[in-house]
Amino acid sequence: MILPLSLIGLLALLSLGLLASPWPYLAPGTVLGLAGLLALYRKPAWGLLAIVALVPFEGLFKDSELTGAKLIGASLALVLVVQLLLGQLPAERLRSNQWRLLLPFLGFYLLSLLLSDNVGLSLGHLRTMAVGFVLFAITLLVGRDLHLGMLCKVVSLSVAVTCAMAVLSARFQEQGRARGLLDDANVFALLIAVAVPLALWALLHSRGWLQRLLWLGCLALLLAGMTKTDSRSGLVVLLSSLAIALVHYRAWLAHIRPRHLGFVVLGLALLLPAAAALLPASYVQRIESLVLLGAGASGNRDESLGRRASYIVVGGEMIRSDPLLGAGPGTFPLHYATTGFANGFAPNAKASNLYRQAHNTYLELFSETGIPAGLLFCAMIVLAWHNLWRARRLWLEAGQRQRADLLTHLSMSMLALGLFLLFLSAPNHKYLWIMLALSSVLRSEAEHACKERSA
Incomplete structure (x- = not known):
């Protein structure tokens, strides 16, 4: 590519300006930036x-303005x-069936912001949500050029690297719970839950024993990282994804002959006790609390479950107070801090212990932006999963089994995202908005290929 003289001149002026500035060491960066x-x-x-x-x-860059x-x-x-x-x-790439839900959602969101109980908090919430909206548009524009196999591998490898860091070093743990390079162990568990189906796809469709060994190692790191997070919601979501994988690949079970059954039973007999022995004792106790919950355990037995119950109570009161537009984006912590629950469950008077999020994206949006906006957001999640499943069915009808398998694993990751939002406040998560846009792109591609084949 031949660079125009004007661009070279602009580069030279920028470099000279940086040399004369208090940051002359940034001058070489102009070349790298170009x-x-x-x-x-x-x-x-x-x-x-x-x-x-x-x-x-x-x-790694949470305290930096420029990352x-x-x-x-x-x-x-x-x-x-x-x-x-x-x-x-082409501007046609911006077309998506998600716009018919996203645009009304944005309308209700902005109305809720204008009438917010605290406009400053709501503007901060809008700034974080804007990142997701921009990523949605970017994904629509470049999604057709995206190599899906590479996307799966990039997600799996990047999350597996942080899992290795969390498993091997206590620096990346907080109160015994692995959080990787993030601030919250549950957010880290969300990344793992999304990455596991994609790593499983890479393992099942890799060629050569070296590649299989690599993806098997990544999968093992992801599962080890999940146990280190002590996330009960992560376990529930992960088991749901693996159950879908078993149903999808049920045809492979037909290859198991009666003579292989003994080896399968022996493997399970060795694997299950080993997995139980390797699970951290704290994680086992947290899992047992779910069983106690089904038997009527109270919040006094498990403080975390009691806090989550209090979020539902406060969120329900906020919805009843203003069901149409809510209290304003980002204002749930403000309302929660004024209740007796905040002081009752706070170990100390630190603001972070009093001003708590709902730890449930759907509850938070319903209470902060109103019932219509909450329903529209839920509909976007359902539509994304439907888009992926529709694309999968079309590729199966076309005989493209491998591409259909990939769509199955992407559907599992989308389902993991949707389920995890029940336990985590993350309406602006990058994975979420990328998947919302990518789902419509993949459905459009599959339908276009189907029309060309029928023509």
Whole structure:
């Protein structure tokens, strides 16, 4: 690619300006920045893969105003806007069946913000949500150029690396619970729950024993990391995903002959006791609390479950107070802190122990933005899963078994995201908004291929 003289002149002026500034050490970075912009211009999908790869490492830059993910995201958005204006990228790529739900959701969200109990908190919430909205648009524009197999591998490897760090070092644990490079063990468990189906796909469809060994190691690290998080919700979501995998690959069970049954029983006899012995005692106790809950355990026996019950009570009161527009985005912690639950469950008077989120994205949105916005958000989750399942069925009808398998595992990851939002407040999670957009892209591709085949 031949660089125009104007671009070289701009690069020179920028370098001279940095040399004369208090940060002369940044001058060489202009060359790297220009190289990065050119790479993004030629391969925008690489930028989205880079953002996905950096999600598990966000904790490394939590105190920094400028992070790698923000820089890549802003640069990618700029590149895509330029390509749209120059007609190098068709605007039709922005079409999605999610817009009919997202646009009304944004309307109710903004109305709730305008009438919020605390506009400052709501504006901060909007700023974090804006990241998800931008990623949604970016994914629509570059999703057709995205290599799905590479996406699965990038997610699996990046999360597995942080799992290895959390398992091998106590630095990445808090109160005995692994949190990786993030602030919350449950957020870390969400990443693992999303990555496990994708790592399983890479294992089942890899060629050569070295590749299988690599993905088997990644899968083992992910499962070990999940046990270290002590996340009960993570276990529930993970078991749901694995159950779907067993149903999808049930045809493979037909290859098991009666002479193999003894080896299967022997493997289970060795694996199950070993897994029980390797599980941390704290994790076993937290799992047992779920059984006690079914028998009528009270919040006094498990403080975490008692807190979650209090979130439902406070959220229900907020919904009854303003069912149409809610109390305002991001205001749940403000309302919770004024209740007796905040003081009752707080180990000390720190603000972080009093101003708590709902730990349930759906409850939080219903109470903060109203019932219509909450229903629209839930409908977007359901539609995304339906899009992926519809695309899977179309590829199966076309005889594209391997691509259908990939859609199955992406559906499992989407289901894991949707279920995990019941236990975590993360309406702005990057994985979520990427998957919402990607689902409509994949369905559109499958339907287009089906029409071409029938024509």
